[in-house]
Amino acid sequence: MRETTQTGAIASLMHEYKNVFLNLFEVLEGIHDADLKTVVDTETKNPDGKSIQGVLTHILYWARNYNTMVELDREKESLWHRRKKYKSIEDYIRALKTVYEETVVIFEGISNKELQKRKITTSWGQVFDYEQLLEHAIVHVSRHRWQIEKFKTLL
Secondary structure, X not given: OOOOOOOHHHHXXXXXXXXXXXXXXXXXXXXXXXXOOOOOOOOOOOHHHOOHHHHHHHHHHXXXXXXXXXXXXXXXXOOOOOOOOOOOHHHHHHHHHHHHHHHHHHHHOOOOOHHHOOEEEOOOOOEEEHHHHHHHHHHHHHHHHHHHHHHHHHO
């Protein structure tokens, strides 16, 4: 996974986004593909929170759609993504690396001055500037990485 050619705040945020994905990939080590679908949380009603497959699908779905929000705000053609489940850890890692690379490309076209000027209303109604959206994306992966760490102990 490459570093961005950007400098300043964007470079810092993209570096942290890369690190949070690399940390997630470390947590995924040792998880067998057969364990992806295992229901670990029987209490939650949220299908994204029952299994490691559900959590990874959720992470990937939102990472793709954060990119879509920025692209649509910049008046570029983009499509909302659907949830896509994969059958292996390697397939999830490959897809997450791809979405990271797509994020790098998108933010290489954005100046640091623009980072806090452009505002996006998310699909859940919250208003973020680009910087806040990237920060949210970083914390989103981090929170779910922690969830997967807990799930691993229960497998």
